[in-house]
Amino acid sequence: MTATRQAVLFSESNNLYTAKPVNVASVPQRSSFRYPGGKTWFVPAFREWMSHKYQKPKKLIEPFAGGGIISLTALFENHVQCAVMVELDEDVAAVWQSVVSGNGPWLADRILSFKLSRESVISELSTPAVEIKERAFQTILKNRTFHGGVLAKGSGLIKLGENGKGIRSRWYPKTLAKRLLNLEKVSSRIDFRSEDGLKVMRDFSDRKDAVFFIDPPYTAGGKKAGKRLYKYCDIDHEELFAICEALRGDFLITYDNADEVKDLARSHGFSMRLIPMKNTHHAKMQELVIGRDLSWMDQLQALINQKCESKT
Numbered sequence: 001m002t003a004t005r006q007a008v009l010f011s012e013s014n015n016l017y018t019a020k021p022v023n024v025a026s027v028p029q030r031s032s033f034r035y036p037g038g039k040t041w042f043v044p045a046f047r048e049w050m051s052h053k054y055q056k057p058k059k060l061i062e063p064f065a066g067g068g069i070i071s072l073t074a075l076f077e078n079h080v081q082c083a084v085m086v087e088l089d090e091d092v093a094a095v096w097q098s099v100v101s102g103n104g105p106w107l108a109d110r111i112l113s114f115k116l117s118r119e120s121v122i123s124e125l126s127t128p129a130v131e132i133k134e135r136a137f138q139t140i141l142k143n144r145t146f147h148g149g150v151l152a153k154g155s156g157l158i159k160l161g162e163n164g165k166g167i168r169s170r171w172y173p174k175t176l177a178k179r180l181l182n183l184e185k186v187s188s189r190i191d192f193r194s195e196d197g198l199k200v201m202r203d204f205s206d207r208k209d210a211v212f213f214i215d216p217p218y219t220a221g222g223k224k225a226g227k228r229l230y231k232y233c234d235i236d237h238e239e240l241f242a243i244c245e246a247l248r249g250d251f252l253i254t255y256d257n258a259d260e261v262k263d264l265a266r267s268h269g270f271s272m273r274l275i276p277m278k279n280t281h282h283a284k285m286q287e288l289v290i291g292r293d294l295s296w297m298d299q300l301q302a303l304i305n306q307k308c309e310s311k312t
């Protein structure tokens with residue numbers, strides 16, 4: 001690929017949704033997590049991807065599920081029949097295992113009846129969880145009362161929080177309970193696996209009727225974000241791209257805009273586009289979307305441009 005071609009690929013005018021980043025408040029929040037590196041902002045692009053599928057895929061495979069917003073959206077909006085969600089972190093896994101095993105209502109009750117204070121959180125989190133559903137409750141509690149929702153070592157309780165609300169800043173018991181109860185509608189269509197995402201991608205690599213949404217921890221090229229945010233972050237990125245090349249089903253990878261990642265994508269002959277988003281500090285950033293054929297993104301951009309021209 002020539003330098004000129006790269007410049008065009010990554011030029012502003014060739015980006016999807018150049019006008020402004022997606023307003024995440026307009027996307028239905030279905031997950032009980034406020035997940036670090038969560039992909040709520042990607043939901044509109046995901047819908048667009050699905051709408052361009054000539055044949056509706058049967059399964060969505062999400063090998064790095066985290067808060068799982070893309071799988072949940074795919075299920076609630078019937079883009080696929082079922083979602084294979086994979087997550088290695090045992091605490092995060094406990095939440096999905098509880099949802100899938102019918103303990104969502106138990107979790108909802110537990111959240112509603114918990115009297116939140118600094119002391120009660122510290123006391124609850126220092127009690128070893130015996131059952132998976134208890135571990136799930138502790139995960140949700142941590143995710144909602146720790147800085148940035150970060151569950152990895154080194155994270156701690158919110159001190160000031162939003163508007164000085166401290167640890168209550170992100171604790172919305174009624175909303176969380178409602179989301180957990182709502183998940184009952186799709187839980188039988190979730191195939192949750194607490195395994196290595198790369199292994200599960202290989203397991204489904206022959207499935208033509210599967211699509212893969214791949215959102216790995218961002219650690220390529222020595223990037224620190226993935227290490228700070230997640231307990232498990234050591235990914236063999238080269239291997240991930242090699243598996244993608246062998247997939248029979250279509251896939252999308254989201255990544256931070258790093259040179260190492262672009263090099264990997266080029267060496268495998270994949271397409272790339274930049275997409276604007278706002279990070280948790282509301283700073284505008286661009287994330288990389290990688291796939292086999294991303295022309296649907298350009299078609300959409302052409303449509304947006306056409307609409308703009310006809311308005312002027």
Ligand SMILES: C[S@@+](CC[C@H](N)C(=O)[O-])C[C@H]1O[C@@H](n2cnc3c(N)ncnc32)[C@H](O)[C@@H]1O
Nearest residue numbers: 035037038039064066067068088196197215232
């Ligand atoms: C960028 S986050 C995914 C965020 C998710 N897309 C969302 O919207 O919430 C990456 C996730 O991959 C998980 N993870 C890291 N290594 C993994 C592995 N080998 N297999 C499965 N999951 C892994 C991390 O624990 C983390 O939850």
